[in-house]
Amino acid sequence: MREILRTNDPVLLSFVEALLADARIGYLVLDRHTAAIEGSILAIPRRVVVETDDGARAQALVDAALQ
Numbered sequence: 001m002r003e004i005l006r007t008n009d010p011v012l013l014s015f016v017e018a019l020l021a022d023a024r025i026g027y028l029v030l031d032r033h034t035a036a037i038e039g040s041i042l043a044i045p046r047r048v049v050v051e052t053d054d055g056a057r058a059q060a061l062v063d064a065a066l067q
Contacts, residue, residue, distance in 0.1 A: 001028070002055035004062055005048040016048055019065055025054045 004027075005016055013029065020027045030047040050058040 001049040002052050002059075003047050003049050004055065004059045006045045007048075008045045013046055013048070015065075016062055019061060020048075020050070020058060023058075023061055025050055025058045025061070027058070 005012075007013055017027065017029065027048055027050045030049060031044055032046055034044050
């Protein structure tokens, strides 16, 4: 697995999830439940990870969309 994004921003997270889904790249969002439990402290960011084989393509896609 390769981490491509770490964020506490729910809007950015939703955008990246939609972007990866549209590109048919499988992904997981780690720490989603832990981050929800902590409330508004924002100490634990959510991490978006993809398979290592899709890592370069997913990172390039996200980087291009965020520029």
